[in-house]
Amino acid sequence: MKSILTLMAAVLLLLPSLASAEGAALVDPVKSWDNHWNMFLTIVTTLWAFVTALVIYMSLKYRRKKGQGDGAYIHGNILLEVIWTAVPLIIIIFLGVQSWNVYRQQITVPKDAYEVNVEGFMWGWNVTYPEGLKTINEIRVPVGRPVKVNLTSKDVLHAFYIPAFRIQEEAIPGRTTNIWFNPVQKGEYTAYCTEFCGSGHSLMLAKVIVMEKTDFETWQGKQKEGMVLSPLDKGKKLIADLGCLGCHNITGEKTAAPTFKGISGRETILADGRTVKADDSYMANHIKDPKSTTVKGYSQSMPPYNLSDEEINAVTTYLKTL
Ligand code: HEC
Ligand SMILES: [Cu+2]
Structure with a gap:
């Protein structure tokens, strides 16, 4: 019995890892996270409905009726016990492996990612681009290319969160952490600080502006020319x-x-x-x-x-x- 279970677990562990081996086309992490969430929700909702239905059914059907004595004493049922141990075990291993796959995807930054440095401070975000440009509370990136964000903090703990891209990471003084996202669609998104960091915490918003590649280059050019403000x-x-x-x-x-x-x-x-x-x-x-x-x-x-x-x-x- 034990060896059968071990074998099943090994197969389950291996299958998904093979399916998402390196070199596969870049998936959109937003989709992976959403699918993952939906899968969890479906499985736990189904289980919940099943257990709840059984509880209701059993308590109606087998409730003690008038004039009845004690119920019969039943001891153990090997088949049932194996089933209710093995099925949840398989489900949990399956969810664990799936979670690991999504997690691994999120910690593996694609090689051609565009890299920006973001520094949290009380209360805002300093952004530095590889070309030497700087912005405050504004992160501009070209569409269709993964973006790696190197995060740190100037003063206290902050946390960097872009709900639209399903990413969140700590900004820690004296340390650099990183996170990546894949902006597949042009538009304006919002980054928040999600770690209470003082009275100006709610002011810590940054615009994430995903631009057409050519617009992005024009913007960079203009910034460089020194489009100098008075x-x-x-x-x-x-x-x-x-x-x-x-x-x-x-x-x-x-x-x-x-x-x-x-x-x-x-x-x-x-x-x-x-x-x-x-x-x-x-x-x-x-x-x-x-x-x-x-x-x-x-x-x-x-x-x-x-x-x-x-x-x-x-x-x-x-x-x-x-
Ligand atoms: C967290 C709230 C806070 C923020 C943010 C803040 N200040 Fe202040 N500031 C104060 C307080 C409170 C005082 C008065 C107490 C003191 O002198 O420290 C003050 C005093 C001042 C004074 C002296 C005022 C006077 O009447 O003599 C100046 C100038 C000043 N701040 C400029 C700034 C500038 C410029 C910024 C942004 C770069 C800024 N402050 C951001 C709270 C703040
Ligand atoms: Cu903050």
């Missing part, structure tokens, strides 16, 4: 992209962070009682090292931003217009 526009974009507006506002309302409205040249009273004029160097300093000075009446909740001088200049140029 410092003012660049500053405006940085303030939006970096999530400053998750805490600050430009309308003058009173919130948990000082408003940006009229900030430049304002007399700021600090927690230590000093009064400073919010000039360029004060603002620059506060962005790079927010803990160095604290505005009176506010908590030290602002994270530091490691920006280049040029970026700082763009930000202060924009702040001065508010």
Whole structure:
């Protein structure tokens, strides 16, 4: 009996692995995951329905009726026991092998994948392309070519999740993890952070833009030419992209962070009682090292931003217009 079971298990283990051997055409992982999910759902729903139906049927048919004594004592039934051990065993081995196949597909990055580096930070995503280009909260990729995402984090744990491509992976400071997806259709998708990482967590959205190859190349060309934004526009974009507006506002309302409205040249009273004029160097300093000075009446909740001088200049140029 044991040897028969072992043999059956071996065959079951081998069959699917052979079917999906290396060199097979690239499958769409979205389809594999969906099929896998549907298969699980079908099997467990069928089992559930079968067991539930039996429970109901048996409890009606064999319920104790008036005037009946104890039931007969039945001991064991080898055939039944073998069946109810072997059938679930086969099902579980089958599901295990299928799971392994999908998992293996997801951890094996196709060789010709386009590679982008994505770094999570509080609160957004820095994207670096192999050609040296950079974007924030925007991942552009050509359609029809697998994409490998090398993930890391600048500060705390984040998690990178694109529901449309059924992928999710941890972004860990000091370590690089990776994940891949296959964008088979043009369009705009959304990437989320799915690991609570502080007050701006819900702002951590990135657009995944899948473009026609030629459009993608045109876009890259334009970016390279330096399609240079004026410092003012660049500053405006940085303030939006970096999530400053998750805490600050430009309308003058009173919130948990000082408003940006009229900030430049304002007399700021600090927690230590000093009064400073919010000039360029004060603002620059506060962005790079927010803990160095604290505005009176506010908590030290602002994270530091490691920006280049040029970026700082763009930000202060924009702040001065508010
Ligand atoms: C998590 C919320 C948060 C985010 C995000 C944030 N800040 Fe702040 N910021 C604060 C708080 C709170 C203060 C006041 C306390 C302090 O001085 O640290 C402040 C103070 C400031 C000040 C000094 C204001 C004054 O009136 O003197 C400047 C300038 C500033 N932030 C710029 C920025 C810029 C630029 C960004 C985006 C790159 C940003 N902040 C992102 C919370 C935030
Ligand atoms: Cu996050």
